[in-house]
Amino acid sequence: MSTRTEKIDALAKKAGHIGDDPGVSLTAAAWRRLRRNPVFLTGGVIVMAFVVLAILSPFIAPHDPAVPMLGDQVIKARNQIPPSQPGHPLGGDQVGRDLLSRLLVGSQQTLLVGVLATLIGLTGGLVLGTLAGALGGWVDTVVMRAVDIMLSIPGLLLAVSIGALFARPNIYTLIVAVATVQIPVFARLLRGTMLAQRHSDHVLAARALGVKPRAIVFRHMLPNSLGPVIVQSTLVLAISIIEAAGLSFLGLGNPDDRTPEWGQMLGTAQNVIDSHPQLAFWPAGCIIVVALGFTLMGESLREALDPKSRR
Amino acid sequence: MALLEVRDLSVVFQRKGEEPFAAVDGVSFDVAPGQTVGLVGESGCGKSVTSMAIMGLLPKRGNKVTGSVKFEDTELLTLSDRQMRDRRGRDLGMVFQDPLSSLNPVIPIGLQVTEVLERHRDMSRKKAMVEAADLLNKVGIPDPRRRLTEYPHQLSGGMRQRALIAIALACKPRLLIADEPTTALDVTIQAQILALLADLVRDTDTALIMITHDLGVVAGLCDEVNVLYAGRVVERGSRHDLFAVPRHPYTHGLLASIPRLDAPKGERLSPIRGSVMDNIPWTSGCAFAPRCPNATDVCVEVTPTMESDPVGARNSERLLRCHNPVAQEVPA
Numbered sequence: 038m039s040t041r042t043e044k045i046d047a048l049a050k051k052a053g054h055i056g057d058d059p060g061v062s063l064t065a066a067a068w069r070r071l072r073r074n075p076v077f078l079t080g081g082v083i084v085m086a087f088v089v090l091a092i093l094s095p096f097i098a099p100h101d102p103a104v105p106m107l108g109d110q111v112i113k114a115r116n117q118i119p120p121s122q123p124g125h126p127l128g129g130d131q132v133g134r135d136l137l138s139r140l141l142v143g144s145q146q147t148l149l150v151g152v153l154a155t156l157i158g159l160t161g162g163l164v165l166g167t168l169a170g171a172l173g174g175w176v177d178t179v180v181m182r183a184v185d186i187m188l189s190i191p192g193l194l195l196a197v198s199i200g201a202l203f204a205r206p207n208i209y210t211l212i213v214a215v216a217t218v219q220i221p222v223f224a225r226l227l228r229g230t231m232l233a234q235r236h237s238d239h240v241l242a243a244r245a246l247g248v249k250p251r252a253i254v255f256r257h258m259l260p261n262s263l264g265p266v267i268v269q270s271t272l273v274l275a276i277s278i279i280e281a282a283g284l285s286f287l288g289l290g291n292p293d294d295r296t297p298e299w300g301q302m303l304g305t306a307q308n309v310i311d312s313h314p315q316l317a318f319w320p321a322g323c324i325i326v327v328a329l330g331f332t333l334m335g336e337s338l339r340e341a342l343d344p345k346s347r348r
Numbered sequence: 349m350a351l352l353e354v355r356d357l358s359v360v361f362q363r364k365g366e367e368p369f370a371a372v373d374g375v376s377f378d379v380a381p382g383q384t385v386g387l388v389g390e391s392g393c394g395k396s397v398t399s400m401a402i403m404g405l406l407p408k409r410g411n412k413v414t415g416s417v418k419f420e421d422t423e424l425l426t427l428s429d430r431q432m433r434d435r436r437g438r439d440l441g442m443v444f445q446d447p448l449s450s451l452n453p454v455i456p457i458g459l460q461v462t463e464v465l466e467r468h469r470d471m472s473r474k475k476a477m478v479e480a481a482d483l484l485n486k487v488g489i490p491d492p493r494r495r496l497t498e499y500p501h502q503l504s505g506g507m508r509q510r511a512l513i514a515i516a517l518a519c520k521p522r523l524l525i526a527d528e529p530t531t532a533l534d535v536t537i538q539a540q541i542l543a544l545l546a547d548l549v550r551d552t553d554t555a556l557i558m559i560t561h562d563l564g565v566v567a568g569l570c571d572e573v574n575v576l577y578a579g580r581v582v583e584r585g586s587r588h589d590l591f592a593v594p595r596h597p598y599t600h601g602l603l604a605s606i607p608r609l610d611a612p613k614g615e616r617l618s619p620i621r622g623s624v625m626d627n628i629p630w631t632s633g634c635a636f637a638p639r640c641p642n643a644t645d646v647c648v649e650v651t652p653t654m655e656s657d658p659v660g661a662r663n664s665e666r667l668l669r670c671h672n673p674v675a676q677e678v679p680a
Contacts, residue, residue, distance in 0.1 A: 239450050241444070241450075242451070244405055244436070245436055245441075246464045246515065247437035247464070247467060248464070248467060256452075257455075260452075260454045261452065261453065
């Protein structure tokens with residue numbers, strides 16, 4: 038006996054689920070939308086898998102990435118690169134080290150570079166952007182002109198120049214080089230949103246309450262300006278992974294190839310790319326997939342947090 | 349004894365490469381404790397700029413504030429930033445027009461109420477939370493404990509404005525400036541908010557400056573009304589006198605343009621011709637002259653002064669700035 042009242046109840050129940058329930062903050066509402074977004078889920082799965090593999094890689098890698106297990110094959114076959122074989126599904130590299138193990142362990146370096154470079158870039162950008170956006174006046178002018186100068190140099194070129202400043206390149210100089218390029222991006226983004234906040238009604242209302250300038254900046258302006266910055270940092274994760282690979286490829290990364298790194302593997306593969314494309318294919322594929330994962334996540338995050346595209 | 353004395357307050361906006369522009373020009377009025385004074389006028393007549401000047405919230409650069417704003421014998425215009433900051437929120441409260449955008453969207457309501465308590469009354473967070481719940485209760489927000497943990501977007505429009513009033517009243521300011529507090533709300537909520545403000549003024553002896561373009565709000569709430577046009581007060585009187593005997597053609601026009609339920613069917617509204625921008629910037633004469641039905645050559649040439657108007661004074665003093673006021677009407 039499906040009565041009208043039952044139908045109405047069902048409709049009301051359905052309608053009750055549209056929109057955000059009371060008791061959720063903006064972030065919770067964004068998360069609710071993200072959970073059902075296939076793009077975000079795809080990106081999230083890739084990123085999660087990458088992070089888990091990077092952490093577990095020393096334990097699950099079938100061989101030691103630094104030991105040329107197949108070195109005798111290389112010598113016997115006159116510098117031939119060991120092909121795929123039982124125990125070594127992807128074969129070996131030029132000196133006979135297991136390619137699969139090197140790829141797995143290489144993810145650690147990539148994760149380290151991506152996360153650290155983004156964090157450093159974010160911190161630097163936050164400091165500069167907050168200074169410029171909160172103080173305004175000549176501080177703003179000085180900081181933003183410096184930022185403009187840095188932004189006028191192409192990113193990779195700037196990173197290469199900074200990387201080349203260090204006498205002995207290693208993974209940390211690489212991180213510094215990649216991070217420096219991202220600082221002005223974050224600074225400019227944050228400064229823009231801070232300026233918009235400075236003229237917003239709730240900041241005026243806070244001033245009308247006699248709230249101290251420091252509290253206005255850190256409690257009212259900064260938290261409201263962080264949305265775009267958070268989104269940008271997921272995108273920067275992808276960018277810095279690619280740029281780090283690029284710098285390693287150019288020889289500005291860690292010169293010690295016992296610690297595998299995808300960009301550096303790509304660099305050493307270029308001599309044999311005609312005869313053994315798999316040496317370039319696998320690290321390149323890994324870089325692409327991981328960067329894609331972060332980008333997908335960042336894009337859907339941007340959409341979820343953008344009030345204009347909501348609903 | 350007036351709590352706030354505004355004398356000859358002028359605000360001139362000065363931008364590089366542009367003519368200086370007087371947004372507020374020689375405004376004077378008093379507010380006594382427990383009194384509600386209305387500043388009425390259309391958009392761009394300087395209502396909000398006047399209130400911002402009193403609160404010291406105008407940007408430092410690009411404008412010049414002259415005259416005097418005395419709050420209990422303290423000259424507010426010469427106070428330092430720090431001194432003024434200590435006064436705002438404690439002695440002077442302000443309620444803004446748009447309740448949603450005036451609340452910080454990423455902070456729960458509770459923290460926004462306690463912020464001002466911690467700032468001015470040196471309360472601990474814990475004590476302030478108790479006080480905050482009490483405040484929300486006072487302004488008529490049901491279930492205040494739950495509301496304290498919620499975010500602005502979860503509250504209804506009326507509740508947000510109540511919350512804003514609670515925040516403005518947290519430190520029991522003696523002067524409250526309400527800048528069009530009901531504009532963003534629908535009519536039933538407007539009435540509730542106005543009743544709330546009226547109660548507050550009566551119970552706590554707060555002085556209230558009501559800034560509005562809504563003559564209905566004025567009729568319901570204000571003791572004394574200042575009608576502003578193009579940065580000048582053009583007419584002042586008690587609410588009853590002003591509505592009964594509008595003397596300035598602008599006030600008369602405003603009242604005449606209100607749609608009436610008892611008007612005959614098919615009767616057209618009678619708007620004021622032109623717009624306030626028609627005569628900006630003017631150099632001499634009355635700013636309202638180009639739109640005024642009574643305007644004569646004198647109006648264009650000679651700036652009228654603020655003078656006592658015995659004709660319009662029924663039970664209070666009247667001030668008028670007009671060469672050709674509306675002829676006295678027979679009181680109903």
